[in-house]
Amino acid sequence: MQTPTDLATATTTTKVVVATTVALTFISFWRAASVVLNDMASTMFYIGGITEQAIGKPAPWMVVAVMLFSFAVRSVYMESCSMFVRGGVYVVVRDSIGPMVAKLSVSSLVVDYILTGPISVVAAGQYLGRLLNELSGALHQGWSTDPNAFSVFFSVVVTAYFWWSNIKGVPESSGKALRIMQITTVMVLILLIWCPLTLALHRGAQLPPAPTPSNLHLTQESWGWLNGTFLTRISFVVVMVALGHSLLAMSGFETLAQVYRELAYPKLKNLRLTANIICTYSVVSTGLISVFAVMIIPDSTRSNYFDNMIGGLVMNLAGPELLKLGFHIFVVIVGVLILAGAVNTSLIGVNGVLNRVAEDGVLLDWFRKPHRKYGTTFRILNTMALLQIATIIASRGDVLLLGEAYAFGVVWSFALKALGVLVLRYQRHDQEYKTPFNLTVGGIEIPFGLGATTLVLFLVAIANLFTKRIATIYGVSFTIVLYGLFLVSERVNAGKKNEHRSDLEKFNLEHQPQIGSEALGVRPGCVLVAIRDYQRMWHLQKVLEKTNLRRQDIVVMTVRQLSTGAGEYDLRDEQLFAHYEQELFSHVVSMAEKQGKSVELLVVPAVDVFDAMVQTASRLQAARLVTGVSARMESEELAQRIGLAWERLQSPRHAFSLEVITQDRPSIYVNLGPHPPRLWPEDLDRLHNLWLRLTTEYEVGSKLHHRDVVGLALQRLEHELDSEQRAQILADVERIVQKHE
Amino acid sequence: MARFKSAESIFIAAPVEERDRRLQLYVIFTDFERTQKALDAAHELARDLEARLVLLAAQVVPYPLPLESPPVSEQFTESIMSRLLREQEAEIEARIYLCRDRDQTIRRALGADSLVVIGTRGRWWPGGERKLARLLRRDGHHVILLDAKRARPAAVRLEHIPSSL
Numbered sequence: 001m002q003t004p005t006d007l008a009t010a011t012t013t014t015k016v017v018v019a020t021t022v023a024l025t026f027i028s029f030w031r032a033a034s035v036v037l038n039d040m041a042s043t044m045f046y047i048g049g050i051t052e053q054a055i056g057k058p059a060p061w062m063v064v065a066v067m068l069f070s071f072a073v074r075s076v077y078m079e080s081c082s083m084f085v086r087g088g089v090y091v092v093v094r095d096s097i098g099p100m101v102a103k104l105s106v107s108s109l110v111v112d113y114i115l116t117g118p119i120s121v122v123a124a125g126q127y128l129g130r131l132l133n134e135l136s137g138a139l140h141q142g143w144s145t146d147p148n149a150f151s152v153f154f155s156v157v158v159t160a161y162f163w164w165s166n167i168k169g170v171p172e173s174s175g176k177a178l179r180i181m182q183i184t185t186v187m188v189l190i191l192l193i194w195c196p197l198t199l200a201l202h203r204g205a206q207l208p209p210a211p212t213p214s215n216l217h218l219t220q221e222s223w224g225w226l227n228g229t230f231l232t233r234i235s236f237v238v239v240m241v242a243l244g245h246s247l248l249a250m251s252g253f254e255t256l257a258q259v260y261r262e263l264a265y266p267k268l269k270n271l272r273l274t275a276n277i278i279c280t281y282s283v284v285s286t287g288l289i290s291v292f293a294v295m296i297i298p299d300s301t302r303s304n305y306f307d308n309m310i311g312g313l314v315m316n317l318a319g320p321e322l323l324k325l326g327f328h329i330f331v332v333i334v335g336v337l338i339l340a341g342a343v344n345t346s347l348i349g350v351n352g353v354l355n356r357v358a359e360d361g362v363l364l365d366w367f368r369k370p371h372r373k374y375g376t377t378f379r380i381l382n383t384m385a386l387l388q389i390a391t392i393i394a395s396r397g398d399v400l401l402l403g404e405a406y407a408f409g410v411v412w413s414f415a416l417k418a419l420g421v422l423v424l425r426y427q428r429h430d431q432e433y434k435t436p437f438n439l440t441v442g443g444i445e446i447p448f449g450l451g452a453t454t455l456v457l458f459l460v461a462i463a464n465l466f467t468k469r470i471a472t473i474y475g476v477s478f479t480i481v482l483y484g485l486f487l488v489s490e491r492v493n494a495g496k497k498n499e500h501r502s503d504l505e506k507f508n509l510e511h512q513p514q515i516g517s518e519a520l521g522v523r524p525g526c527v528l529v530a531i532r533d534y535q536r537m538w539h540l541q542k543v544l545e546k547t548n549l550r551r552q553d554i555v556v557m558t559v560r561q562l563s564t565g566a567g568e569y570d571l572r573d574e575q576l577f578a579h580y581e582q583e584l585f586s587h588v589v590s591m592a593e594k595q596g597k598s599v600e601l602l603v604v605p606a607v608d609v610f611d612a613m614v615q616t617a618s619r620l621q622a623a624r625l626v627t628g629v630s631a632r633m634e635s636e637e638l639a640q641r642i643g644l645a646w647e648r649l650q651s652p653r654h655a656f657s658l659e660v661i662t663q664d665r666p667s668i669y670v671n672l673g674p675h676p677p678r679l680w681p682e683d684l685d686r687l688h689n690l691w692l693r694l695t696t697e698y699e700v701g702s703k704l705h706h707r708d709v710v711g712l713a714l715q716r717l718e719h720e721l722d723s724e725q726r727a728q729i730l731a732d733v734e735r736i737v738q739k740h741e
Numbered sequence: 742m743a744r745f746k747s748a749e750s751i752f753i754a755a756p757v758e759e760r761d762r763r764l765q766l767y768v769i770f771t772d773f774e775r776t777q778k779a780l781d782a783a784h785e786l787a788r789d790l791e792a793r794l795v796l797l798a799a800q801v802v803p804y805p806l807p808l809e810s811p812p813v814s815e816q817f818t819e820s821i822m823s824r825l826l827r828e829q830e831a832e833i834e835a836r837i838y839l840c841r842d843r844d845q846t847i848r849r850a851l852g853a854d855s856l857v858v859i860g861t862r863g864r865w866w867p868g869g870e871r872k873l874a875r876l877l878r879r880d881g882h883h884v885i886l887l888d889a890k891r892a893r894p895a896a897v898r899l900e901h902i903p904s905s906l
Contacts, residue, residue: 020815020818020819020836020837020838020839021836021837021838021839022808022809022838022839022840023799023838023839023840023846023849023850024808025840025841025842025845025846027841035804166812169812169813175842177804254805255804255805258804258805258806258807259804261807261808262808262841344803345803345804345805348803348805348806348812349805349806351806351812352805352806352807352810355810356807356810370813370814370816370817374813374817375813375814375817375818375821376812376813376814377812377814
């Protein structure tokens, strides 16, 4: 538990309190989509060239096919998110299949992250280097640079810059992701308008050939170890291998698992919107632009643009050269922003993943030692940055080589994630969303859609294993090294006792002298939910589902019962907030996050539980106090005791409703304090008839109102309760109550 | 301003008599040196106003990381805060918020109509602190921008002093 750290100086009574709290903000689906797309959309800059070099002219259709397949992968991630498994592929695979395979999945994810940086920044370097050559040519300067050498130099500088930023812990604003995506979208929109215009002017442009096995021309390099075997003649194998060369277009989904937790209510609906926006944007940007590039750039010159396909596309658009050059500069700026940003994301991501496995004891603590000056895990960052720089130098600026290596990590992490979700389908039954196409045969659900997606991913992963030689050697070697490191770390850490439970939330405790709506920052009319047992919180679940936060705030309170007299002394935090409360509120926060709603948390120390609930409701000016059913008393008795506590409040007493929610029965509603009664229909009729009689038969006059009739009846009842007729009246009351039962 | 609440602060009602209800003077953490200067200036102001000092630090956690796992360890940040505050003579509370957006978090963490001190670099171009100050003023808070390059402990040069004080 995170508690305020008290430091008292030696010479004075100065008190210093330092406390850390997590400020969770729920975000819209637009912002969530922009965060994920910042990672995923960058592939549009290099996927076209890589796939066409690997499989020939039908490449754009394979890219489109992969982008359409991303809808299926999206469903896998949505199902995983809906089970509220915090963390990405490592946690899913660990919980479903086991720690051994989870380590393999982390290894492939680390390979993914290590290569994300180099391929992105080398691609950015290629775009920039070739633009500089274009500008030099346009300005008749005569100098030029070797794009490969330039991209290596540029990549090393950018990687070093982001390495240093991460060592210093320089914050990266989340608003930047949104701005970069806005600029990228402008670029995409311009292309989506300009390209069709160009095609309309350049009549005779043809669509790329269909991605049939006969049209897919895989090179010897593309076939890898399968070259010369009979498998190259099997159409299905050809298609799988071709998909394998295109699949890296889909990288970036891992961030979706992270943003899900912070999606606003309604969570699942917003998750669906986020995922659909991501996939649709990717189909349009990555898929369509690849198609346009092949249609517009002539076959004879397109090979010159494999490393800067969008740049080449721009220079072949219809229009004035100056305008095209200007747009080319804009494209390169956008490309450098989004691709260089991917380097930063990869360093942050790999740091996060390795820290996560280190928490599980799977990585030596040595790696997590914080930097003396900056507090960052510099050893992990140094190692990863060195690996990235080594990869960049070894690649010599070859985007194709890096792309092939990158695909290894991407496809295996997808495949293992899908397998994990498939296993969890049978182990858990709390999925709020399931991948579509599920058949029920003999009472057993067969996840056809999920299974098919997993199968395709594994087939592609296996195809990659045999066709991408360098990627396989690099990836497998690295996986073995990393796996070995994890095993050693586990053995070394096995003896260390870890008492820290990382699944509990950390809370900042704020002492308030008085409970009030202003102090808590809630509006009057809130819903106050009283909890005590985290296994009996269905009433909180209902409140979270039903409450519209635009109209009402939710305050969740628990009462810390004190012995009589304890209230006279200052209580320490440990007496007010123990491990149980931390666990209790961790469950509350988890429930609230699943709904995408915010709640305020309150601990009220008190001798009497009912007094505490009622006083809190009164001070907060709550509209409703909600409790669950007590294990120790009937709901009616609970309501009565709360009602009596209300009566003990000092005037003026704030009126509010009490709702006792039972799991399998309708709720009990009680209005505390004076309130207009809900009359039975027959009583309403009786009241009206009496009023009619009094005003017509007895000619009392039109100034008599219905409320006067009720008032008179109440006055007479009050009088008779203190007279000889008391026993008769009480017997009548009992008869009426029994009639309700 | 969009309304939101963090679920991670737990309010504990004191069962005893009322405690400290003094005015709170907020200092926003920027970097060690500037914050030190800002705290010195705020300390003088707090003494005059009989206010309580609260240091707010919003630590941005980028998106690939879970919110509870900042790139700079919490213990390290807290030790920096403690070192900073130990040099002060006043009673100070430091609150560190792990967040995605610094400006939004600071805005939400402040009580209504707060008095805020921010140390700046004194550059002529608008930096992050000036943008934050602008946002806070728009929210109705009183913001004092302290030029840390020119500030001296005995005589601080302040850019803005709210007229209400």
